[in-house]
Amino acid sequence: MTRRYKRQLLPMLNTSSLPDLVFTVLFFFMIVTHMRKETVKVKFQQPEGRELTRLTKRATTMHLYIGTRQNSQESVLQLNDKLVTPNELTDYLVDEKERMSPEDLQQLTVSIKADKDTRMKVITEAKQCLRRAKVYRILYAATETEK
Secondary structure, rough: OOOOOOOOOOOOOOOHHHHHHHHHEEEEEEEOOOOOOOOOOOOOOOOEEEOOOOOOOOOOOOEEEEOOOOOOEEEEEEEOOOOOHHHHHHHHHHHHHHHHOOOOOOOHHHEHHHOOOOOHHHHHHHHHHHHHOOOOOOOEEEEOOOO
């Protein structure tokens, strides 16, 4: 008696749900990825602190970077994407405030991200420019130290 073996065919892989899976993964990465809006043109290393709080509303926050140029030791101010002098900083902020809605003006905050070796004179000049532009909400950025 001879046995005949039936050849078993493997079922085809069902790929009908593959596009749904690809779009789900794409959507996930679009949600969790943080896109940087401005390019940092100054070199700075943030100071460290222990009791820090996170910034809640980022839409009305302008970032003021204070550091040195890549090839010199001169302190430089960068507001959003533009390198500015202290005199230009006031004019730039006034122009930006004119473009904002009244609701956003009430929440306008400037986050100062200064190099830890920056002289206090430069930071004080920047704060004086912020006062002349009538921007009174100021945050200082730092990295949290491990306890």
